[in-house]
Amino acid sequence: MTLPKLVLDPPFNVTRISHVVLTVRNLEASRRFYADVLGLVVSASDGSAVYLRGLEEAGHHSLVLERSADDPVCRAIGFRVLTEQDLDAAASFAEALGLDATWCERPHQGRTLRLVDGSGSPVELCVSMPALPRLMQSFDQFHGGSPQRLDHVQVAATDIQAACDFYAAIGFRLTEYTARDGTDELWGVWLQRKGNPHDIVFSNGRGPRLHHFAYTVPEVRDLIHACDVAASMGLGSHMERGPGRHGIGNALFVYFRDPDGHRIELFNTHYQTIDPEDVPQRWDLTDTRRSQLWGMPATRRWFSEATPFEGRIVSEPRLKADPITLETFLASQV
Ligand SMILES: [Fe+2]
Known part of the structure; x- marks a missing residue:
């Protein structure tokens, strides 16, 4: 690495x-x-x-x-x-x-x-x-999760080091990363330009595929309200994961799948990271706190399913999880 x-x-x-x-x-x-x-x-x-x-x-x-x-x-x-x-x-x-x-x-x-x-x-x-016009004070128009702005995307990629090197060369900053315990293998990188933990994330997996895109919400209650509204409109099954809190980024999150299976995350909280002396936060692959501080793992489909990119061939990842760590890895991916 x-x-x-x-x-x-x-x-x-x-x-x-x-x-x-x-x-x-x-x-x-x-x-x-x-x-x-x-x-x-x-x-x-x-x-x-x-x-x-x-x-x-x-x-x-x-x-x-x-x-x-x-x-x-x-x-x-x-x-x-x-x-x-x-x-x-x-x-x-x-x-x-x-x-x-x-x-x-x-x-x-x-x-x-x-x-x-x-x-x-x-x-x-x-x-x-x-x-x-910005509508952030048009509270009469707030409903569902009241999403405020697009914050980041996450991409499943076959070579995390290559993806990281590309974005670093054009000025993206590494804020947090995952690596296999005791090794220097990069399994996930959180990269940003706007001064918070990420604009784009790459995680090791079959790719390239879009894993999810994420919008911020104003309050914790908006995450819950989005779930309630989805359920009230007969779309409760579209909730895929959460609510929960990631260790990485400290985000309080919930994930939905849209009618075509595209995955969207709503979340709040994040931190500011701008100063050049900020050191990227390392997380070992087996540290499940990085994905869920509350101890509730995601379902398997959360790891295996993602949206292909038009015209791009999906390949197997360069790094393979060994049998001992696979379950831990699957239970801890962000
Ligand atoms: Fe995310």
Whole structure:
């Protein structure tokens, strides 16, 4: 294992996770789930797509649902860059590395560069979106979990070291990580640009696949209320895990599966980590506190099921769990 060196002058400036693009088979069913049950705000919609955002978000969208008759996939993970010059620098960076990068037109987004990252996942770098009113004080519009903003995504990847090295080179900071006990093998990395524990997480597994994306909620009661609303609307079975508290990141969480099986986490709490001298927190693979401080393990499907990326081949992970640690590992993944 090599923990990444701090890159304080990255080749271009990514500011934060921006959005996720998913395909869904029934646009109305998915809109009902995300807007009416969980409480996201619909910014725009047409016959083929719905654009949603959290209540505090001024950016036009953080979740895009696109109708497709094919098996559900994730079409892209989106990040924001700070300036037009940063976007051009990203294009030069991709070209120098020989990455497959193309300019693309996306509705309700400024210039957008599409590339494949160090984990094999499709990424969109976007420089701007139309600004819409923040609704964080429109309490009359709060319902479900009242999600406030997209905070992070987690990706199952086959080579965690490679994914970590790629993002570290463009200025992402490692905040926490998991490694097999007594070894230097990286099994999971929590990486951030915006000053809290993560914008993107990579965990060892069949990949690349999108494991989940996560929105913050204002209060603990909103997590519970989201569960109650889902149950009241006949969608109680869509709750997959929690509520519980992760050791990593200190998040109080609940996970749902949407009508197409895409996984979304609602959570609150997090901590600030900005100062360069902050040391990444190591967690041994067998330390179950990292995933659940309350001692309630996730179900097996939480570990095995995830959303494929469109056009990307899913492969087996480079690191294999040995039989002795497999059960502990499965019971402790975040
Ligand atoms: Fe998460």
